[in-house]
Amino acid sequence: xxxxxxxxxxxxxxxxxxxxxxxxxxxxxxxxxxxxxxxxxxxxxxxxxxxxxxxxxxxxxxxxxxxxxxxxxxxxxxxxxxxxxxxxxxxxxxxxxxxxxxxxxxxxxxxxxxxxxxxxxxxxxxxxxxxxxxxxxxxxxxxxxxxxxxxxxxxxxxxxxxxxxxxxxxxxxxxxxxxxxxxxxxxxxxxxxxxxxxxxxxxxxxxxxxxxxxxxxxxxxxxxxxxxxxxxxxxxxxxxxxxxx
Numbered sequence: 462x463x464x465x466x467x468x469x470x471x472x473x474x475x476x477x478x479x480x481x482x483x484x485x486x487x488x489x490x491x492x493x494x495x496x497x498x499x500x501x502x503x504x505x506x507x508x509x510x511x512x513x514x515x516x517x518x519x520x521x522x523x524x525x526x527x528x529x530x531x532x533x534x535x536x537x538x539x540x541x542x543x544x545x546x547x548x549x550x551x552x553x554x555x556x557x558x559x560x561x562x563x564x565x566x567x568x569x570x571x572x573x574x575x576x577x578x579x580x581x582x583x584x585x586x587x588x589x590x591x592x593x594x595x596x597x598x599x600x601x602x603x604x605x606x607x608x609x610x611x612x613x614x615x616x617x618x619x620x621x622x623x624x625x626x627x628x629x630x631x632x633x634x635x636x637x638x639x640x641x642x643x644x645x646x647x648x649x650x651x652x653x654x655x656x657x658x659x660x661x662x663x664x665x666x667x668x669x670x671x672x673x674x675x676x677x678x679x680x681x682x683x684x685x686x687x688x689x690x691x692x693x694x695x696x697x698x699x700x701x702x703x704x705x706x
Contacts, residue, residue: 477666486606513635514663539596546600547641560701566694
């Protein structure tokens with residue numbers, strides 16, 4: 462195993478720890494980091510596999526709390542639009558995808574800091590719309606968890622119900638997009654051995670994050686992570702604009 466591989470796995474583990482502690486999906490933290498190691502398409506599928514592994518762990522721990530009605534209303538449009546977004550990846554230049562990702566992350570950071578209590582009215586129409594748009598971005602740029610959370614928190618679900626329902630929807634999204642990425646050849650064979658390692662790291666990172674989350678001031682830590690993501694998003698926007706313009 463070469464040094465870049467070790468650094469990538471270390472980054473994966475701490476991304477899951479940070480994502481668990483800060484309340485983000487790990488993909489929001491990990492995808493920008495993975496892009497320093499791989500091209501966009503390879504990073505996209507590796508992060509998706511890692512993200513799926515973490516969701517399996519969360520569903521296992523909170524499997525009795527599913528809200529089936531919300532799962533269907535939000536999950537079905539998420540899956541459909543995830544496939545659409547994943548199919549579009551192969552037709553859009555990678556610099557453009559990086560630019561889209563940078564703008565998405567920056568907008569998310571600005572809204573999260575300026576309006577931390579922002580929520581969307583809990584209606585059937587908004588639920589379907591939220592599932593559709595979050596699924597589309599998950600398939601296209603690998604991170605739709607921020608949008609998903611903003612819609613699901615509107616329902617004021619009990620914590621275990623929220624965690625299990627969000628994880629189940631997210632898992633359905635991952636299961637939908639990963640085969641599209643694989644069929645499109647986004648994961649070279651030399652990286653297949655990453656899959657079991659990422660699975661173990663996702664479970665270990667989630668467990669570690671849950672163990673230490675109570676010892677860290679949540680609000681300050683979340684703000685710090687948001688600022689780091691914001692800085693990375695600016696780099697992606699700059700790099701994308703350099704090519705696009």
